[in-house]
Amino acid sequence: xxxxxxxxxxxxxxxxxxxxxxxxxxxxxxxxxxxxxxxxxxxxxxxxxxxxxxxxxxxxxxxxxxxxxxxxxxxxxxxxxxxxxxxxxxxxxxxxxxxxxxxxxxxxxxxxxxxxxxxxxxxxxxxxxxxxxxxxxxxxxxxxxxxxxxxxxxxxxxxxxxxxxxxxxxxxxxxxxxxxxxxxxxxxxxxxxxxxxxxxxxxxxxxxxxxxxxxxxxxxxxxxxxxxxxxxxxxxxxxxxxxxxxxxxxxxxxxxxxxxxxxxxxxxxxxxxxxxxxxxxxxxxxxxxxxxxxxxxxxxxxxxxxxxxxxxxxxxxxxxxxxxxxxxxxxxxxxxxxxxxxxxxxxxxxxxxxxxxxxxxxxxxxxxxxxxxxxxxxxxxxxxxxxxxxxx
Amino acid sequence: xxxxxxxxxxxxxxxxxxxxxxxxxxxxxxxxxxxxxxxxxxxxxxxxxxxxxxxxxxxxxxxxxxxxxxxxxxxxxxxxxxxxxxxxxxxxxxxxxxxxxxxxxxxxxxxxxxxxxxxxxxxxxxxxxxxxxxxxxxxxxxxxxxxxxxxxxxxxxxxxxxxxxxxxxxxxxxxxxxxxxxxxxxxxxxxxxxxxxxxxxxxxxxxxxxxxxxxxxxxxxxxxxxxxxxxxxxxxxxxxxxxxxxxxxxxxxxxxxxxxxxxxxxxxxxxxxxxxxxxxxxxxxxxxxxxxxxxxxxxxxxxxxxxxxxxxxxxxxxxxxxxxxxxxxxxxxxxxxxxxxxxxxxxxxxxxxxxxxxxxxxxxxxxxxxxxxxxxxxxxxxx
Numbered sequence: 001x002x003x004x005x006x007x008x009x010x011x012x013x014x015x016x017x018x019x020x021x022x023x024x025x026x027x028x029x030x031x032x033x034x035x036x037x038x039x040x041x042x043x044x045x046x047x048x049x050x051x052x053x054x055x056x057x058x059x060x061x062x063x064x065x066x067x068x069x070x071x072x073x074x075x076x077x078x079x080x081x082x083x084x085x086x087x088x089x090x091x092x093x094x095x096x097x098x099x100x101x102x103x104x105x106x107x108x109x110x111x112x113x114x115x116x117x118x119x120x121x122x123x124x125x126x127x128x129x130x131x132x133x134x135x136x137x138x139x140x141x142x143x144x145x146x147x148x149x150x151x152x153x154x155x156x157x158x159x160x161x162x163x164x165x166x167x168x169x170x171x172x173x174x175x176x177x178x179x180x181x182x183x184x185x186x187x188x189x190x191x192x193x194x195x196x197x198x199x200x201x202x203x204x205x206x207x208x209x210x211x212x213x214x215x216x217x218x219x220x221x222x223x224x225x226x227x228x229x230x231x232x233x234x235x236x237x238x239x240x241x242x243x244x245x246x247x248x249x250x251x252x253x254x255x256x257x258x259x260x261x262x263x264x265x266x267x268x269x270x271x272x273x274x275x276x277x278x279x280x281x282x283x284x285x286x287x288x289x290x291x292x293x294x295x296x297x298x299x300x301x302x303x304x305x306x307x308x309x310x311x312x313x314x315x316x317x318x319x320x321x322x323x324x325x326x327x328x329x330x331x332x333x334x335x336x337x338x339x340x341x342x343x344x345x346x347x348x349x350x351x352x353x354x355x356x357x358x359x360x361x362x363x364x365x366x367x368x369x370x371x372x373x374x375x376x377x378x379x380x381x382x383x384x385x386x387x388x389x390x391x392x
Numbered sequence: 393x394x395x396x397x398x399x400x401x402x403x404x405x406x407x408x409x410x411x412x413x414x415x416x417x418x419x420x421x422x423x424x425x426x427x428x429x430x431x432x433x434x435x436x437x438x439x440x441x442x443x444x445x446x447x448x449x450x451x452x453x454x455x456x457x458x459x460x461x462x463x464x465x466x467x468x469x470x471x472x473x474x475x476x477x478x479x480x481x482x483x484x485x486x487x488x489x490x491x492x493x494x495x496x497x498x499x500x501x502x503x504x505x506x507x508x509x510x511x512x513x514x515x516x517x518x519x520x521x522x523x524x525x526x527x528x529x530x531x532x533x534x535x536x537x538x539x540x541x542x543x544x545x546x547x548x549x550x551x552x553x554x555x556x557x558x559x560x561x562x563x564x565x566x567x568x569x570x571x572x573x574x575x576x577x578x579x580x581x582x583x584x585x586x587x588x589x590x591x592x593x594x595x596x597x598x599x600x601x602x603x604x605x606x607x608x609x610x611x612x613x614x615x616x617x618x619x620x621x622x623x624x625x626x627x628x629x630x631x632x633x634x635x636x637x638x639x640x641x642x643x644x645x646x647x648x649x650x651x652x653x654x655x656x657x658x659x660x661x662x663x664x665x666x667x668x669x670x671x672x673x674x675x676x677x678x679x680x681x682x683x684x685x686x687x688x689x690x691x692x693x694x695x696x697x698x699x700x701x702x703x704x705x706x707x708x709x710x711x712x713x714x715x716x717x718x719x720x721x722x723x724x725x726x727x728x729x730x731x732x733x734x735x736x737x738x739x740x741x742x743x744x745x746x747x748x749x750x751x752x753x754x755x756x757x758x759x760x761x762x763x764x765x766x767x768x769x770x771x772x773x774x775x
Contacts, residue, residue, distance in 0.1 A: 111397040191393035370415025
């Protein structure tokens with residue numbers, strides 16, 4: 001209990017104090033008053049979120065689930081807290097998964113090394129080539145949404161959709177690959193999320209370590225789906241709302257969380273009302289994925305805009321088909337960036353194996369890896385573009 | 393969705409690592425070759441093109457053209473052949489080499505191909521001042537350009553030679569930006585239609601506004617006048633000139649010129665030093681006139697007493713509508729410049745300069761101490 005309270009307290013102080021002060025100040029101003037407290041100069045500790053989430057994840061099981069006693073292995077918890085590959089942006093590792101790896105003799109296996117090599121090369125490519133180049137398309141469009149027509153805004157939204165996936169999953173892959181080379185196994189964080197067939201499926205595939213954390217330590221303790229239908233909706237919505245707030249102390253993240261909460265509730269309601277796309281065949285799956293993907297893109301617009309009001313402008317101009325030049329070059333560039341990603345994901349989907357390329361014969365594997373390295377060097381932007389999740 | 397690690401052994405992992413490295417190294421060399429031929433960095437491409445062209449020569453031409461990019465795109469040997477029947481080869485590269493690569497090229501040409509009747513050395517006035525830019529030597533496809541000898545002769549800073557080797561051997565790493573630009577350029581060319589592509593390259597300064605045409609005799613055809621660029625460039629020249637009231641020659645250039653004179657005299661080659669064309673808007677400026685008068689005096693002192701050297705001090709002036717910048721002609725005006733050079737050389741042949749012994753050479757710039765050193769640029773070529 002002490003660990004949970006102290007760690008969450010630190011998180012609340014470092015991350016959200018100024019956000020709530022700003023919001024309070026705005027609320028006071030609405031009624032003609034003023035808050036006599038300015039913004040605090042808070043110096044953030046190294047990676048406040050993940051360093052704090054991880055021990056909370058280690059402490060909570062003993063409180064709520066009685067599945068495991070809180071660990072008394074101080075060195076193990078320190079190692080879990082500060083394992084450098086996952087320090088910046090996860091995956092948010094569970095003590096139940098990680099501590100046994102520290103406590104027991106660690107073994108670097110050839111299988112793990114082979115997988116690690118692929119994950120590092122592919123992760124680097126996703127970050128430096130796909131995500132960073134997609135950022136070059138998305139950034140100027142999101143900076144001035146009113147300056148662009150519908151097709152260009154759509155291009156920006158899709159570019160950011162690709163950017164955030166390449167950026168974040170690229171980091172996770174590299175973290176996992178490096179850990180494998182050291183004999184650690186970190187949990188899978190992305191399972192082809194853009195092939196998701198519904199909102200709940202999306203959260204089983206996107207940032208799995210966070211969504212499962214939210215499920216286990218927020219949704220289930222709130223009551224999960226054990227109560228009435230209304231309570232289940234409330235729990236879903238609150239969980240996603242807080243998940244959105246976790247991403248950043250800004251209203252657009254809250255809106256993004258609320259949007260995904262609403263999607264989850266809506267999908268559940270549609271399922272109960274029998275209006276969901278039914279069937280287990282490939283065609284039905286494709287139809288569901290085709291419906292979910294644009295909903296995901298809309299969510300990323302909320303996530304990416306600087307101000308919540310921009311989201312309305314952005315979406316409104318797309319829906320109303322605002323006039324503007326068709327950016328043929330931008331679309332071609334985005335298609336070129338998306339192609340290797342799509343091809344790799346189709347391969348992974350077809351083989352049901354995220355490490356599918358490691359199964360190729362040596363010459364094919366060597367050519368693919370070598371080409372990815374050369375392309376990473378040749379096509380990277382040469383600019384320092386921070387990981388998006390670094391800010392969280 | 394699962395993640396199934398492959399059943400493998402350490403031996404197989406080792407094989408993977410070395411195979412991937414081998415593929416990456418092979419792709420590195422492919423990238424290097426591509427950059428020599430297709431780079432959007434025209435300077436790098438020009439250097440590689442000229443040195444490879446030099447390597448392909450097997451019989452001497454009548455006139456060998458050396459110098460900088462103004463000579464590269466300003467003098468057309470084919471036009472010379474049509475007018476006079478004399479053969480020519482244009483090996484002019486970049487001003488940022490100063491005269492150093494001119495001296496190296498002449499030395500290699502004489503050693504391996506034979507002796508031309510005349511060497512035409514065309515430089516922009518400010519190239520005489522410049523110290524050779526070390527990074528460019530990494531692009532010269534000759535080991536000599538990255539050798540300890542070059543390091544000693546050109547007084548590179550410690551470590552420069554290794555940087556050059558990196559540039560030479562690891563283009564995938566060291567010329568990453570050029571590679572990216574080149575790939576991007578090729579991509580746009582494929583994806584966009586002609587009109588869109590023209591608009592695209594016009595608004596992106598990384599890409600040349602027009603494709604240069606590389607001729608077999610070394611002339612690189614660059615067409616289309618750019619008067620607005622000329623105007624901006626003239627302003628840049630004036631700023632540069634206003635900071636340098638007195639002309640100076642870099643020590644490297646003085647030594648390189650002395651080497652060229654020595655080779656010319658040894659092999660009975662006429663060495664004609666001709667100024668590059670210049671925009672009339674720059675030529676009319678007081679700062680320019682004062683500077684080039686001093687420069688010509690310095691060059692006159694350096695070349696006096698060497699009967700095989702012709703120093704032309706007249707300057708071909710062109711309007712901004714005939715040029716691509718303040719000292720580079722658009723291809724449409726190249727015949728006029730070539731004719732003008734021919735007339736200047738004819739006049740110089742008919743009225744040779746005086747042959748009095750030379751006075752002491754002018755002091756090189758402060759950054760280049762002028763201590764005499766034996767056999768600059770390596771041993772003399774065999775007779």
